[in-house]
Amino acid sequence: MHLLVATSNPHKTAEFARILGSRFAISDLRSLSSAAEVEETGASFEENATLKAFAASERTQALVVADDSGLEVDALRGAPGVRSARYAGPNATDEANVAKLLGELSRARDSSRNARFRCALVLAQRGIIIQTFAAEVRGTVSREARGDAGFGYDPIFVPEGFQQTFAEIGSALKDKMSHRGRAIAFLQKHLNGEPSQR
Secondary structure (H helix, E strand, O other): OOEEEOOOOOOHHHHHHHHOOOOOOEEEEEOOOOOOOOOOOOHHHHHHHHHHHHHHHOOOOOOEEEEEEEEEEHHHHOOOOHHHOOOOOOOOOOHHHHHHHHHHHHOOOHHOEEEEEEEEEEEEEEEEEEEEEEEEEEEEEEEOOOOOOOOOOOHHHOOOOOOOOOHHHHHHHHHHHHHHHHHHHHHHHHHHOOOOOO
16 A cells, blocks of 8 residues: 655654555655645644645645644643744754753753653545544653654653653654654554544
């Protein structure tokens, strides 16, 4: 089954391919000559994922899945939230976003560093939205970046029940427990015709 992921981020594409396995032929926006990244103007992860899924699905016959994910920190009233990818500016690197967030939390006590990663996935085809899937994982923000695996805020997010960051635990474990991993598992059940949570 062919599934186009509405992203140009190779890390996200690889994550989908790892979790979904060989039954699915995964491609992304880099395979479409006419598709560009959609401006994320939505007020929620689901709205942004819907914008991306709709736009990409109008440019291909393939089944399309779009993701919008982000980190919400309690001490920052839910920031960076939907602005997670551009927290330090329009074309910010992962390192710049992490540095800005750590700077803003530099005086925060450990009890104020609670956070959650949230993910919304939207499945679409030919301009029609088919299904939405959502998941989250709770944890805390570490005081410094740790680990070499992963991307985005993975080096500073410590999931509940762990001492290591997502960037330290490795992709195999992260794929099973992360916000995106859980949402992709719901998507996979749906595509396999099994009951799935939304």
